[in-house]
Amino acid sequence: MRLILITLLALLIATVVGLGATWTTATRGTELGTLTIGAWTARPKTGNSDIDPYSRATITRNGELPIGTGDGIAFTATTDDGKKPLDGRCDVVVSGVTPAARFWTLTLYDSKGHLVANSLQRYGFTSQEIVRGADGMFEIRVASRSRAGNWLPTGGIERYALMLRLYDTPVGIATRTQRDAPMPAITTVGCP
Amino acid sequence: MIRLLFTIIAGVLLGGVVHLVSVLALPRIATQDAHSRLTPMTKLNAVTQLRPADPGNTLMPYLDPAFAIAVCRYDLSGGPIKLTVPVSQAYTSVSFYTRNEIAYYAINDRSAGKKVIELDLMTEAQHNDLPEDEEVTAADRLIIDSPTTTGLIVLKALAPEPGLMPQAQASLAASRCALQTDQPAKADAPRGKR
Numbered sequence: 001m002r003l004i005l006i007t008l009l010a011l012l013i014a015t016v017v018g019l020g021a022t023w024t025t026a027t028r029g030t031e032l033g034t035l036t037i038g039a040w041t042a043r044p045k046t047g048n049s050d051i052d053p054y055s056r057a058t059i060t061r062n063g064e065l066p067i068g069t070g071d072g073i074a075f076t077a078t079t080d081d082g083k084k085p086l087d088g089r090c091d092v093v094v095s096g097v098t099p100a101a102r103f104w105t106l107t108l109y110d111s112k113g114h115l116v117a118n119s120l121q122r123y124g125f126t127s128q129e130i131v132r133g134a135d136g137m138f139e140i141r142v143a144s145r146s147r148a149g150n151w152l153p154t155g156g157i158e159r160y161a162l163m164l165r166l167y168d169t170p171v172g173i174a175t176r177t178q179r180d181a182p183m184p185a186i187t188t189v190g191c192p
Numbered sequence: 193m194i195r196l197l198f199t200i201i202a203g204v205l206l207g208g209v210v211h212l213v214s215v216l217a218l219p220r221i222a223t224q225d226a227h228s229r230l231t232p233m234t235k236l237n238a239v240t241q242l243r244p245a246d247p248g249n250t251l252m253p254y255l256d257p258a259f260a261i262a263v264c265r266y267d268l269s270g271g272p273i274k275l276t277v278p279v280s281q282a283y284t285s286v287s288f289y290t291r292n293e294i295a296y297y298a299i300n301d302r303s304a305g306k307k308v309i310e311l312d313l314m315t316e317a318q319h320n321d322l323p324e325d326e327e328v329t330a331a332d333r334l335i336i337d338s339p340t341t342t343g344l345i346v347l348k349a350l351a352p353e354p355g356l357m358p359q360a361q362a363s364l365a366a367s368r369c370a371l372q373t374d375q376p377a378k379a380d381a382p383r384g385k386r
Contacts, residue, residue, distance in 0.1 A: 006199045013203025018210025026218065049296050049339075057215050059293050060222040063229050064253050065346060068287035068298025074254075102302070103283050103350055105258045113253025115245060121354075123245070123257040128282075128352035165256060167283055167350070168300050 026061045030054045035175060037183045039083075040075040040164065044173045047073065062113065072101070072167035078159070080186040086162065088116075088154030090191040092142040094162065099181035101169035103127050106140065108152055109161050116160065118153035125150060138184075162186070219292040226252055226293055227265070227344055234265045237273060239347065239369045241361060258352070260360035264345040264369035268338060272314035274372050275345060279307050280363035283350040286311070290340040297336050304334075311336055312372070313345070345369060 032052045033045045046055045047069035059066055067074050079085050086092060098104050107124030110116055115123040125140060131150055132138045141147040144156040154160055164183070171181045219225070229251060234240040241262045245255035255261065266273050277286055279301040286309055287298040301309065312335045319337050347367055349360035 006195065010199045010203040010206060013200060014206035014210050017204055017207025019214060021207070021211040022214040022218070025215065047295050047298065049294055051294060053215050056292070056294070057218040060219040060225040062253050063222075063224045063226050065226045065287070065289060065293060065344070066295050068285075068295040070298035070303065071285040071287050071300055071348070103352065105256055107256060107258075109254060112250075114250050115247045115257060117247035121246075123247075126258045126350070126352050129354075163254065167285070168302055 022057070025054050026057045029058055037075070037178050037181055039077040039079050039081050039186045040183045041077070042073050042075045044069070044073055044175070047071070047172075064113065067165065069172060072165055072169055073171055075164045075166075075183065077162045077164075077186055080188045082188070084188055086142075086160050086186075087188070087191065088144055088157040088160050090143075091147070091189045093139060093187050093189050094142060094152075094184050095139040095187075096137055096184040097182050098127070098164065098184060099166060099169060099171045099175075101127075101166035101171070103167045104169075105165050105167075106152070107163045107165070108142065108154065109163060110157055111159050111161065113161075116153070116155040116157055118155050120151075120153060122151075122153060125152065226289070227291060227342075230263055230265060230344065234263050237264070237266055237270075237369065237371055239264050239364070239367050241364060244357065256348075259348045259350055260357060260364050262347040262364040262367065264347070265342075266313065266338075266345060266369070267342045268313065268315050268318065269341050270371050272312055272318050272372050273369060275309070275311045275313060275367075275369045277309040277347050277367040278363050279304070279309065280349040280360050282352045282356070282360070284309065284363065285348050287346045287348070288313070288336060288338065289344040289346065290338070291342045292340070293344075294339070296339055299334075310334065313338055315341060 032054055033043055035042045035044055043055055045051050046066040080092060104127045105124055108116060130138045140150040140152055142152045142154055144154045175181050239262050243249050245257040285300040287295055289295055312333050316337045319335060347364055349364050351357040351360040
């Protein structure tokens with residue numbers, strides 16, 4: 001009787017620990033094979049057959065299609081440069097330069113990876129439509145209320161993610177540091 | 193007391209095994225993966241344009257709204273597939289995914305180097321069955337080996353400004369993805385060009 005109880009307890013612990021760990025890694029992701037530059041994180045290996053099992057689990061669970069290595073690379077940011085989570089009610093400025101790429105797009109997603117509705121129907125910018133300064137630098141204002149210049153509306157949601165996708169770019173598996181890939185800075189400039 | 197401690201340790205160790213097995217098994221047992229989501233709305237071995245990404249479209253997460261996207265869901269059991277994608281003005285890319293969403297190959301318009309991206313997709317067995325002399329013309333025909341019999345080809349055309357979206361969609365609408373039914377004729381075509 002005692003033995004049965006103990007075996008059941010061990011199996012119960014195994015199930016909770018095992019599936020719990022799987023659920024956590026599949027939803028939150030792991031640090032495996034990530035490339036982090038400033039607030040931006042990319043997983044260059046998800047674009048080819050060398051993808052790690054954890055990323056595979058996350059991708060199939062979310063139902064997404066990772067961007068292929070021959071196509072480009074995707075960087076995600078959920079915090080600003082000061083590790084403060086991106087808040088849709090605050091004014092956030094994305095500014096500076098981007099790594100070498102033929103085209104890039106910057107898109108705002110909610111925590112589930114869907115676009116956020118707004119009256120302008122603006123969900124992001126492409127490198128071609130952005131307004132730049134005389135020095136080639138750009139500044140994007142991510143805010144809930146209308147702003148001058150490059151305004152990216154947040155719809156006032158609490159948490160969002162920014163995704164910078166570089167298309168036809170040398171940035172990839174061999175990239176390590178900010179010097180290879182100068183990423184734009186993300187700063188929270190004001191909260192109501 | 194000791195026995196309880198052993199039980200917990202055994203449980204945690206076994207939990208590690210459960211974790212590893214479930215992570216490896218997840219891609220196979222997932223029912224909401226991209227391939228399953230696209231199956232009801234796409235035709236087999238034909239190009240289907242997806243609705244543009246907008247807040248009401250929750251088909252797949254993290255779609256790029258600046259792109260016109262089309263999908264060819266393929267099944268190579270009937271023979272190799274020929275894919276033709278005309279290059280749009282800005283940027284066009286073709287990505288290949290296995291049944292379990294591994295991006296095994298991707299090419300963009302610049303690396304294709306032509307006005308039209310032309311590819312032959314086949315399984316490794318079908319590639320090995322090709323007649324020897326066909327290998328000579330391999331420079332003309334880009335041959336991709338698919339690790340799985342079924343999978344997805346995703347065609348993307350960039351609209352650098354929202355107003356250019358109809359053009360991007362039109363260039364994808366002209367793309368073709370079909371079984372190579374007439375094998376000998378296809379094999380002759382590249383030779384005729386020389």
